[in-house]
Amino acid sequence: MSGSTVYDVAIVGYGPAGVVAAGLLGQKGLKVYVCERLLDVYQIPRAAALDHEIMRVFQQLGVVDAVAPFTEPFTNSEFFGVDGQLIRRMTMVAPPYPQGYTPSLVFTQPQVERILRERVARLPNVDVELGVEMTRVTPDAGGVTLDIVHPQRGAGQVRAKYVIACDGGSSTVRTQLGMQLEDLDFDEPWLVVDVLVNERGLAKLPKVSVQYCEPERPCTLVICPKNHRRFEISLKEGEDPKQVATPEATWKLLSRWLTPEDGELWRQASYRFHALVASDWRQGRVFLAGDAAHMQPPFLGQGMCQGIRDVTNLAWKLAAVLRGEVTGAAAQALLDSYGAERKAHVRELTRSGQGARARREVAGRLRRRRQGHAAPGHPAAAGDRPALRRSERRARQSVPAAVAAARRHAAAHGRRRRPRLAAGAGARHRRSGRDLAGAARAATRRTAGGSRRRGRSVVAPARMRRRAGASGPLRVWRGVHARRDAFPHR
Numbered sequence: 001m002s003g004s005t006v007y008d009v010a011i012v013g014y015g016p017a018g019v020v021a022a023g024l025l026g027q028k029g030l031k032v033y034v035c036e037r038l039l040d041v042y043q044i045p046r047a048a049a050l051d052h053e054i055m056r057v058f059q060q061l062g063v064v065d066a067v068a069p070f071t072e073p074f075t076n077s078e079f080f081g082v083d084g085q086l087i088r089r090m091t092m093v094a095p096p097y098p099q100g101y102t103p104s105l106v107f108t109q110p111q112v113e114r115i116l117r118e119r120v121a122r123l124p125n126v127d128v129e130l131g132v133e134m135t136r137v138t139p140d141a142g143g144v145t146l147d148i149v150h151p152q153r154g155a156g157q158v159r160a161k162y163v164i165a166c167d168g169g170s171s172t173v174r175t176q177l178g179m180q181l182e183d184l185d186f187d188e189p190w191l192v193v194d195v196l197v198n199e200r201g202l203a204k205l206p207k208v209s210v211q212y213c214e215p216e217r218p219c220t221l222v223i224c225p226k227n228h229r230r231f232e233i234s235l236k237e238g239e240d241p242k243q244v245a246t247p248e249a250t251w252k253l254l255s256r257w258l259t260p261e262d263g264e265l266w267r268q269a270s271y272r273f274h275a276l277v278a279s280d281w282r283q284g285r286v287f288l289a290g291d292a293a294h295m296q297p298p299f300l301g302q303g304m305c306q307g308i309r310d311v312t313n314l315a316w317k318l319a320a321v322l323r324g325e326v327t328g329a330a331a332q333a334l335l336d337s338y339g340a341e342r343k344a345h346v347r348e349l350t351r352s353g354q355g356a357r358a359r360r361e362v363a364g365r366l367r368r369r370r371q372g373h374a375a376p377g378h379p380a381a382a383g384d385r386p387a388l389r390r391s392e393r394r395a396r397q398s399v400p401a402a403v404a405a406a407r408r409h410a411a412a413h414g415r416r417r418r419p420r421l422a423a424g425a426g427a428r429h430r431r432s433g434r435d436l437a438g439a440a441r442a443a444t445r446r447t448a449g450g451s452r453r454r455g456r457s458v459v460a461p462a463r464m465r466r467r468a469g470a471s472g473p474l475r476v477w478r479g480v481h482a483r484r485d486a487f488p489h490r
């Protein structure tokens, strides 16, 4: 691909972010180059969930019908506390769907990536080189030069007006350009296990996705398409991430649900779930996108979705500038808005994902304390006030902090009645058209739930107990009525 061609955009990395970038830019008629180290899509799914916004991007690319057989609606989720009681049930939104697609879906990543690549292959203005490595990125005032090493042809160069680094978490582009990452204060080892479960195993497993909010080992079960089930299991201090990923050790960890007769391990791998975001998303003519720009724990199933949102945000801006529709200072401001918009959204979403998890842990710890349980490694006794971890404290602080930021913003812009909340913060409130006071009230209520109400049960009135047919005291968990013996799979 070297020679006299100057591409409009060169994309390093052909994972989900790279392939969507190539498709969107290619559809706009731009001359695009893509290089990818691997020869084929990564065969094992990492992402398991996506959302309706991503389906709309797939619609834009014309692949929704092709992708549909490899997706299924996300099931309801149940959250169980330390003693197996249901503490929360999350149900899926009923139709009509606000964006036209099921809001939350599970999917099979390798097949979906293959469909996206087939789409790009039909665009004659996009050149894709697989099995080659980008070894050096050299930006200058007029463009960017990439050094590309081909296993047979050897070294060559590619020249482009702009480069998008979609080269994953250990991005060579980001490293070579010295672009820094900010730590979002989450760093934990987890084991992720994908099991192809047979009939016997399926009969044993819950029919909905489950969060086991057990402070000593929080874990998650996700119902993926067909007979694919994903377990995410937190590792305890001192556990060797390599050792727990051996088949024997993995089956041992799965033994509360399944035995080797119930299915086959598709993959098991230990991950360090780390929350990071790039300080700057643009350096001149080079942009970071996808995991190259941010990483987050998969609790909200949003890492890949965020990368697809990144390139969707960037593609139309680059096209407008490259076609000369926006010029001069306005063009620079438009390109700068990419990082400003995406970074704020990624930070907020990552924080809310951490918050959800931390609040689950807090709930479990408070409840265990009240009931006088002492779990290994968590020697809480009735009457003790459990010390919160740093991430838990932050989770409880994040909502008031967002509201305080919105207030500051409102004061600075002299709009007291219906100020715009900072991007990402309080987006729900913005959408629903509530004013700041409403957002603040809702946030305060949520915070109170996180610190006091959540995790507290009350004995229901006799009228409610009679209606539920409960013999003993019926407990009310944030509106969910649960009898302790009602959940046999826990």
Ligand SMILES: Cc1cc2nc3c(=O)[nH]c(=O)nc-3n(C[C@H](O)[C@H](O)[C@H](O)COP(=O)(O)OP(=O)(O)OC[C@H]3O[C@@H](n4cnc5c(N)ncnc54)[C@H](O)[C@@H]3O)c2cc1C
Pocket (backbone or CB within 6 Å): 012, 013, 014, 015, 016, 017, 018, 035, 036, 037, 038, 046, 047, 048, 049, 050, 132, 133, 134, 135, 166, 167, 168, 169, 171, 172, 192, 271, 289, 290, 291, 292, 298, 300, 301, 302, 303, 304, 305, 306, 307
């Ligand atoms: C266990 C787990 C569960 C997850 N679950 C979800 C989920 O449910 N939903 C969700 O949305 N996200 C999820 N994610 C996150 C998601 O998998 C990632 O965010 C996504 O794959 C990142 O896509 P990407 O294109 O940015 O990077 P990658 O997929 O990492 O692709 C980068 C590509 O660049 C190539 N490359 C790198 N360097 C070079 C080079 N120098 N030259 C040429 N090529 C290069 C690599 O070979 C690779 O193919 C999960 C992640 C994990 C680990």
